Amino acid sequence: MSSVKKARRFNPDRDVAPWKGAYVPYDILKEAFVALLAVAVLIVVMAAVFSSPDDPSITLKKWSAVNPVDFAQTAITELDGSSGTATYGPPYNATPDAAQHMGFFEPAQWFGVHQPINTAQDFVIGPLRTLPNQQLLQRALDVYQGASAAQQSAWTTAYEKAVANATDVQGRLHVPAGRYGPVGYIVGSLTAMAQTGGLDGTLLSEGQFYNTDYTKPLLFLADGSYLESLAGAQHLQGSQWGMMNETGNYPGQAWLWLYTMWYQVAPMNTSSNADLEVWAIMMLLSVGLIFLPFIPILRSIPRWTRVYKLIWRRHYRELATT
Amino acid sequence: MSIDTDIGAESGPGGPGPTTAESRQWTARVRHTAESAFPPDQLLPDRQPAYMASWIYVFGVLTVVSLAWVIITGCILAIMGPSWWHVSSTGHFVNSLHLWSVEFFFFFMVIHLWGKFFMAAWRGNRRLTWATGVIAFLVSVPAAFTGYISQQNFDSQWISTQAKDGINATGAGAVWNVLNFGQMLMWHIVLLPIGVIIIAGLHVLMVRRRGIVPPFAVGDAHSETPVAAPLEEPA
Amino acid sequence: MVLGALLAALVNLGGTGKYIHWGFIQISVANFIVIILMIVVFILAILLPFPKRKGDRQ
Numbered sequence: 001m002s003s004v005k006k007a008r009r010f011n012p013d014r015d016v017a018p019w020k021g022a023y024v025p026y027d028i029l030k031e032a033f034v035a036l037l038a039v040a041v042l043i044v045v046m047a048a049v050f051s052s053p054d055d056p057s058i059t060l061k062k063w064s065a066v067n068p069v070d071f072a073q074t075a076i077t078e079l080d081g082s083s084g085t086a087t088y089g090p091p092y093n094a095t096p097d098a099a100q101h102m103g104f105f106e107p108a109q110w111f112g113v114h115q116p117i118n119t120a121q122d123f124v125i126g127p128l129r130t131l132p133n134q135q136l137l138q139r140a141l142d143v144y145q146g147a148s149a150a151q152q153s154a155w156t157t158a159y160e161k162a163v164a165n166a167t168d169v170q171g172r173l174h175v176p177a178g179r180y181g182p183v184g185y186i187v188g189s190l191t192a193m194a195q196t197g198g199l200d201g202t203l204l205s206e207g208q209f210y211n212t213d214y215t216k217p218l219l220f221l222a223d224g225s226y227l228e229s230l231a232g233a234q235h236l237q238g239s240q241w242g243m244m245n246e247t248g249n250y251p252g253q254a255w256l257w258l259y260t261m262w263y264q265v266a267p268m269n270t271s272s273n274a275d276l277e278v279w280a281i282m283m284l285l286s287v288g289l290i291f292l293p294f295i296p297i298l299r300s301i302p303r304w305t306r307v308y309k310l311i312w313r314r315h316y317r318e319l320a321t322t
Numbered sequence: 323m324s325i326d327t328d329i330g331a332e333s334g335p336g337g338p339g340p341t342t343a344e345s346r347q348w349t350a351r352v353r354h355t356a357e358s359a360f361p362p363d364q365l366l367p368d369r370q371p372a373y374m375a376s377w378i379y380v381f382g383v384l385t386v387v388s389l390a391w392v393i394i395t396g397c398i399l400a401i402m403g404p405s406w407w408h409v410s411s412t413g414h415f416v417n418s419l420h421l422w423s424v425e426f427f428f429f430f431m432v433i434h435l436w437g438k439f440f441m442a443a444w445r446g447n448r449r450l451t452w453a454t455g456v457i458a459f460l461v462s463v464p465a466a467f468t469g470y471i472s473q474q475n476f477d478s479q480w481i482s483t484q485a486k487d488g489i490n491a492t493g494a495g496a497v498w499n500v501l502n503f504g505q506m507l508m509w510h511i512v513l514l515p516i517g518v519i520i521i522a523g524l525h526v527l528m529v530r531r532r533g534i535v536p537p538f539a540v541g542d543a544h545s546e547t548p549v550a551a552p553l554e555e556p557a
Numbered sequence: 558m559v560l561g562a563l564l565a566a567l568v569n570l571g572g573t574g575k576y577i578h579w580g581f582i583q584i585s586v587a588n589f590i591v592i593i594l595m596i597v598v599f600i601l602a603i604l605l606p607f608p609k610r611k612g613d614r615q
Contacts, residue, residue: 013442024369215502
């Protein structure tokens with residue numbers, strides 16, 4: 001197979017003359033074997049000295065026990081459709097103008113709703129309906145679901161105002177009285193269900209025996225502030241460059257430095273389309289890195305900076321003496 | 323060496339070439355293409371150009387062996403399943419080995435990237451070598467990411483609920499659901515490792531095909547030298 | 558159990574993480590050390606002499 005190409009102007013940043021000089025013996029398999037052993041020693045030492053982090057996961061049970069007020073405040077937003085998940089847009093629901101966009105480019109909207117979530121049904125009413133021997137609760141749910149949209153809204157709005165002043169008395173939720181109809185009983189029941197651990201199981205299983213999809217319990221957790229506050233304490237939030245970080249003092253993902261950096265700078269740091277914008281920038285830079293050999297000026301930096309003179313100094317010394 | 327092909331027997335690898343009958347065969351054509359692209363003494367050379375005289379050259383092989391340890395420790399974790407490391411101190415130790423081999427994989431890979439950049443290692447028709455290297459890095463990032471969200475601990479909960487916003491914004495969240503543990507675990511242990519191994523393998527094959535890049539010629543720092551002779555190295 | 562004790566970390570990297578704040582940059586001490594180490598190792602790799610080979614010269 002011939003690779004002789006027609007002559008063209010030599011560009012030192014693109015071309016190089018074939019090597020016609022000396023060769024030295026080099027045992028690449030032995031080198032690989034030595035490297036394998038060396039890295040084995042390194043990882044055994046690091047694992048023995050530093051181990052790895054394993055902060056236990058948060059459950060809805062834990063959240064509702066530690067902070068039942070925050071749980072109830074989140075639950076009411078799931079019921080009235082004002083939570084983060086309920087207003088997220090695609091892929092969870094079709095909330096208008098929720099998908100991120102850059103000009104006309106709105107890929108989330110184009111792909112549409114493929115993980116449908118109705119927070120009122122999926123996070124509140126559905127789980128409560130699975131509870132047996134709860135006639136009062138089932139009646140409250142019937143009253144709520146049978147009411148008009150305007151009546152439901154009046155109840156949930158009143159409850160939201162009241163629960164803002166709720167208190168936690170030894171893990172039990174106390175909400176000031178108000179004109180919120182069956183909603184108080186519904187949210188109180190959901191809080192109690194969560195505190196037994198029943199809500200974790202029901203949200204995950206979705207009525208099946210086996211399930212490995214944690215979408216619903218994770219979205220419910222993420223809508224509250226408990227998970228977020230724990231993350232903030234560990235410097236894991238976005239505004240804390242959290243993408244790079246690990247819990248405790250473990251090294252994290254330093255290679256994500258550039259990805260997370262864009263979130264800290266204008267205009268992305270105040271943009272509601274920040275995720276899409278940062279993705280676009282990183283895709284552009286990644287393609288740029290792949291095609292670096294074709295990019296003038298950038299591909300000349302190695303020649304201009306002359307670090308190569310250090311790398312190949314033995315070769316240049318030998319050339320100078322011959 | 324090869325099985326009996328008595329239609330126009332060949333003398334060995336890259337021999338006199340296929341006969342008219344064989345040249346229509348996919349098998350023969352693939353074999354001949356592979357043999358001419360990678361003659362054995364090029365695929366497994368016992369010598370290197372004399373200019374290979376710097377410690378920076380070991381970071382490629384250090385990256386590859388770190389990947390080997392990532393895979394080996396991952397296989398041990400797979401033997402016992404994803405919950406093992408939470409309940410067993412041996413399992414936790416193997417998990418630590420897996421995490422640290424990932425840290426070293428990226429550590430060595432980035433130093434390797436810096437070295438290759440300052441050598442302008444894409445020169446002399448090595449742009450595909452450069453490209454496969456960058457793509458190997460880019461595919462390694464989601465491979466590691468899916469690992470973090472497969473841990474089934476607080477870290478996974480936080481990382482997945484945060485990352486979902488980035489991925490959903492691109493539309494990919496419609497099918498690639500980072501909150502779906504089952505899906506993400508299978509991407510982590512099946513699809514992405516296959517991707518990383520294939521791309522890293524292609525990268526290493528490209529290095530063997532073209533050889534390591536020669537140094538800048540003396541005088542390259544200042545001028546371009548018009549050359550009429552062929553520039554690319556023979557395959 | 559003895560194996561468990563042997564396999565537990567000698568240095569506890571859990572607990573409250575330490576962070577460096579510099580202008581708009583926030584970086585963990587751990588990540589900072591990793592990055593500095595990478596730069597140091599890179600510089601050493603370039604500067605440290607590579608053993609000469611007494612081999613065939615072709």
